[in-house]
Amino acid sequence: VASGDGRSNQNGCAVAFGVLIALFCMVEYVIPIALVGGVVIAVILYLRSTFRTLVREPEPPSQAPDSGPQPAYVQYFMGPALDDLRAVVSNTRDDCAAFGKACGKRIRRGFLQSWPEGDMALRGVLVLALWAGVAAGAAVATLALVVHTLTVLASVAVARALIWTLRVVDTGLLRVEGITITCGTCHHRVPYAVYACPGPGCRRRHGDVRPGRYGAFRRVCTCGTRMPTLVLLGSFRMRGFCPYCDHPLADRTGSAAEIILPFLGPTASGKTRLMLTLVTALDELSTASGGGVEFASAETVQRLNELLPALARGLSTPPTNKELPRAYSLNATTGRGAQRFVHLFDMAGERLNRQDDAHELRFLGLARTFVFVLDPLSLDGFWQEVPVADRRRLSTFRSRQPPQNLLTETSERIEALGRRRRRSRVAVAVSKNDLVAHLPTLADVSTGSASIEAWLVDCLHLGNLVRVLRHEFGDVRFFFTAAVVDAGGRVDPSVLALARWLFQGEGLSFGGEAS
Amino acid sequence: MTENPYRSARLLVFVLVLVAGSALILLPLAMRVLIGASA
Numbered sequence A: 001v002a003s004g005d006g007r008s009n010q011n012g013c014a015v016a017f018g019v020l021i022a023l024f025c026m027v028e029y030v031i032p033i034a035l036v037g038g039v040v041i042a043v044i045l046y047l048r049s050t051f052r053t054l055v056r057e058p059e060p061p062s063q064a065p066d067s068g069p070q071p072a073y074v075q076y077f078m079g080p081a082l083d084d085l086r087a088v089v090s091n092t093r094d095d096c097a098a099f100g101k102a103c104g105k106r107i108r109r110g111f112l113q114s115w116p117e118g119d120m121a122l123r124g125v126l127v128l129a130l131w132a133g134v135a136a137g138a139a140v141a142t143l144a145l146v147v148h149t150l151t152v153l154a155s156v157a158v159a160r161a162l163i164w165t166l167r168v169v170d171t172g173l174l175r176v177e178g179i180t181i182t183c184g185t186c187h188h189r190v191p192y193a194v195y196a197c198p199g200p201g202c203r204r205r206h207g208d209v210r211p212g213r214y215g216a217f218r219r220v221c222t223c224g225t226r227m228p229t230l231v232l233l234g235s236f237r238m239r240g241f242c243p244y245c246d247h248p249l250a251d252r253t254g255s256a257a258e259i260i261l262p263f264l265g266p267t268a269s270g271k272t273r274l275m276l277t278l279v280t281a282l283d284e285l286s287t288a289s290g291g292g293v294e295f296a297s298a299e300t301v302q303r304l305n306e307l308l309p310a311l312a313r314g315l316s317t318p319p320t321n322k323e324l325p326r327a328y329s330l331n332a333t334t335g336r337g338a339q340r341f342v343h344l345f346d347m348a349g350e351r352l353n354r355q356d357d358a359h360e361l362r363f364l365g366l367a368r369t370f371v372f373v374l375d376p377l378s379l380d381g382f383w384q385e386v387p388v389a390d391r392r393r394l395s396t397f398r399s400r401q402p403p404q405n406l407l408t409e410t411s412e413r414i415e416a417l418g419r420r421r422r423r424s425r426v427a428v429a430v431s432k433n434d435l436v437a438h439l440p441t442l443a444d445v446s447t448g449s450a451s452i453e454a455w456l457v458d459c460l461h462l463g464n465l466v467r468v469l470r471h472e473f474g475d476v477r478f479f480f481t482a483a484v485v486d487a488g489g490r491v492d493p494s495v496l497a498l499a500r501w502l503f504q505g506e507g508l509s510f511g512g513e514a515s
Numbered sequence B: 001m002t003e004n005p006y007r008s009a010r011l012l013v014f015v016l017v018l019v020a021g022s023a024l025i026l027l028p029l030a031m032r033v034l035i036g037a038s039a
Helices: A002-054 A080-112 A120-177 A271-288 A298-312 A349-353 A355-360 A388-395 A403-416 A449-458 A463-472 A493-504 B007-038
Strands: A194-196 A218-220 A226-228 A257-264 A292-295 A328-333 A339-346 A369-374 A425-430 A475-480
Touching: A002 A080, A002 A120, A002 B007, A080 A120, A080 B007, A120 B007, A257 A271, A257 A403, A271 A292, A271 A298, A271 A328, A271 A339, A271 A369, A271 A493, A292 A298, A298 A328, A369 A403, A369 A493, A403 A463, A425 A449, A425 A493, A449 A463, A449 A475, A463 A475, A475 A493
Parallel strands: A257 A339, A257 A369, A369 A425, A425 A475
Antiparallel strands: A218 A226, A292 A328, A328 A339
């Protein structure tokens, strides 16, 4: 019995020794391994989630374009980046939880349940190791997610600051350059053009392509086409439309400052011919200085190509359409690199007479320079001086409406439309000089502005009209104009002088002096 | 097929996150090495 007791004591000691060694191994190796394993697995799960969300994104993009008014994808840092952040956090958390549960289940079923009963210490250490590994993994995953979140939030902040800075710079550049956009059809001053997507077969319209919610340097249309957002990057090369009337704007609109030039005067005073010769004069002056003139819209090309041949052949131009005038838009450049969009508004005299339509003539409120066309034949004082022999010939060219009242009323309308006339300039073009220059009544009148003014006041008794103009406008200049071209297609020097004065004052300097 | 418009931005964020994580690990090590060298 004693020897039997001794053997059982020996066996008990051996078991206790074995348990001690097992406990030592657990504490020394299993817990550290569990810790390292938990950390490594957490890092792997975080990286896998991040990689899946940020790199292995399926094609086409899972995010749909914005459902708002713009048919474009929201800029990544203006929304989707935060969605991705949420996805990474939630996926990592779910993956870690699922992995922890799976490990726990496996250890419980495959390891602890087959463990010899009574070895509670071993069980306890194993569970402790498992929990230590899970806790370490959770801590590292949380740390990784905190770093990830901070990095994404910092990126979002920097990107948004950059986007709004770009927007401010773009707006500032337009202001500094004096660039504006005016619709030639409805005459609204357009804050920013609506651009059509340049993608093949895509006609989606984008309201405001400036840096913002939909892009920093470029935005992506629903069709996938990238569109520039900045003038500097060539947004003006896209097809622009007016946001008010939906009509096309002039080509490359928004790339240069504008000159709005209305031609005002009674019916048959010679506005259309003067405008046509002014277009030719602008082309001559620009080309001579090393630049050139381009017609900036298909409609301008069509209408000018219909009218200019009549000018070349010395024929009368057809009466101006009485509809709301559409601008003749030109893109003029000089050899010195100056560029301007010139919008010429040739308005039917009948329309100027209609008081009710004043609100439609918004371009009068946007213009800084005006051309008042004054037909001397329409003035009774002048007509009386025309020799009877010439009257029959000239009567067909005579405007039937004296200009005084019309010009005075128009001046008041311009003020009503908001233009500060003291800063405005007006050229009074005494037209049809090619028909009347030989008449004796003009023999003593030179082509200088002061001489013409004195003649109008002293001989034609237009002192009241001249005083009104002097009072209402900052700069008034008088010209004799002969709206004709010679056999070589060159315009009369009188129109060249008018063109120099008009455009030089708007920043288009061709060299030489304005008369 | 439409190209993913967010591909480059996501790659940028992925790289930034890796750089930030690496910096978090390496900076303390580098500091320790520097402090050890100066001591």
